[in-house]
Amino acid sequence: MNPSLVYLTQTDTTVGFLSQADKKLSRAKQRDSKQKTLQVVDTLRTLKQFIRVPNLHKKTIRNAKNSTFIYPNQNAFRVVHHNSKHQNFLQKFNLMYSTSANKTKNSFNLEYALNNSDIVVYTKENFQEKKASSIYKISKNKKIKIR
Template identity: 40%
Template sequence: MDKFNRTSRLSRLSEKVILYQSDTTVGFSSQDAKKLQKIKSRDPSKAFIKIFKDLKTLNMLGLRVPYKYKNTLRRSKKSSFVVKNIAFRVVNNPINSQTLRDIPWHYSTSANESGKNFNLDFCEEKADIIIQNKDGLRELNSSSLYKLNHTKRKKIR
């Protein structure tokens, strides 16, 4: 596990797996999807949710949200969306870690083995960096997931 106080080492974060308490549940985060697949023993065909720190970053990557749902996306809390088979979330609330605030986007998944419940020992063993507040890490409900297209919105979970 790496411990550091300066942001000058952030260039290496794209290679790291971070364990943190999100606004919904405990999650693994990384910019390397293959590392996350290996940790979770997950089917490679199953995609991860991409977390963006703001709408500007989402737009810069060329993902266009149907105009009809732009306000929904902007005002959403604890919701993930699928547009053209790309799953994403925009997390506007600041996470209490400078490490995560400086990353423009990352892949995210729940912190457990595929099909199993949260196990702190497993998570601490697999994570390179652990970000924890005074409340600790605890499993909560996952975000709602909606599929959007130009005509309708469908709730998936």
């Protein structure tokens, strides 16, 4: 699998671009490449390979649904639900960068999304713009809701 491909797919939250190359996603969204990009993982076990979860938040993260957490090292991760179609797709990669499939500050436009992706992953449900994940910033001692 080519790690620089941009996939257009229905994620567990909304329609998204996914890639193993975060710079390519920044170009697709037409945003500053210095801006950090959310990473999605297929399991908690995969998450542990990339980040140390503060003890206070382990249960919260294990039970979270459709939530993104910004960790003390400023990296943002979201664990995808078990037994979802999106998790089945992610298991082929374990970890991918993810962002909504739209131009920065704009709503979803199918034509734009198709023109800025290399591979389109279709499902029976087609593409549906849904609510984005909640975002929390966590530190050793506290959790702050960002979105």
